[in-house]
Amino acid sequence: MTAYKLLLSLHGLLGVLALVTFWIGGMTRKGSPLHKGAGKIYLLAMVALLVPALPLAIRILVLKSQLGGVFLLYLWVIVVTSVWTSWRAIRDKRDWARFAGPAYKALAALNIVSGLVVLGMGLFLAQDSQVIFIAFSSVGVLGGIAMLRFTRQAPDNPRWWLKEHLGGMIGNGVATHIAFLSIGLPKMLPMLDGPLLHNVAWLGPLATAVAARIYLGRKYLPRPVAATLPAGKLA
Structure with missing residues (x-):
């Protein structure tokens, strides 16, 4: 061999491990031993995935497609960011x-x-792939800008770390499911392969991530309490 x-075989095996542990962590009670254990294995699998992913992307850049190689290197940057953020948070x-x-x-600067x-x-x-390139470019540009803004002043919310962790894990989930839908699923079910699956594989997880970010933010992050005035001051 x-x-x-x-490298491809290692990448594929680690991808399966990441997909399984992602859903174990996502479906179990937050903070439980199973959730923490699955999360640790998932992040370790993602780190291990990123190691062979870099030379594979460079190989594509040099030998096959400059556009494809640059895009894969960009994806490597944003996935490194989400893995680092979810862990360090x-x-x-x-x-x-x-x-x-x-x-x-x-x-943050590298993302922008x-x-x-x-x-x-x-x-x-x-x-x-114009739509995919433009849509995914916003992840790095807008995400990087938000990161730089976050560094300007310490947050008032004591659970800032949970917001960062959830955001990072959602980003990790996007990467995991894109890999499965665009690479794993067509190999398992070749009859599904085609332009429709290609677009769904790339844009579907991205759209789902936006909805998940809103839902999880409302569920796990405290909402600001509106200031109230005494009854005699309402006029």
Whole structure:
């Protein structure tokens, strides 16, 4: 077996492990031992996935497609960001300054720059995948801007870390399900492969992530309490 095929096989096995543990963690009670255990295994699997993913993306960039290679490298950046954020949010939940330190700021800047590159490719070069390139460029650009804003001042909400953790895990889930729908599912069910599945595989998880972010934010994050005035001051 060549090194390339070995990397692909390792990537696929880790992807299966990530998909299974993602749903175990997502469906179990938050904070329970099973939830924490599955989450740790999931993040370790994602880290392990990112190791072979980088040389595979570079190989595509050099040997097959510059557009495809650059896009995969961009995806690598945003997945590294979501994995790092979801992990460090738990580790640094009592130390915002440490969480929002140099590594966080560097990732934010890298997301913005790489997102703008992908946006430019979507507008001027990627004819067949224009919608996908433009849609995904917003993840890096808008996400990076939000990260830089987050570093300006310590948050008032003591559960800021939970918001960051949930956001990171949702991003991880997007990456996991795109990989399954665009690579794993067509191999399992070749009759489903085609342009429709291609677009659903890329844009479906992204749209689902927006809905999940809103739902989980309302469920697990406290809402601000509106200030009330004494009865005699209402006029």
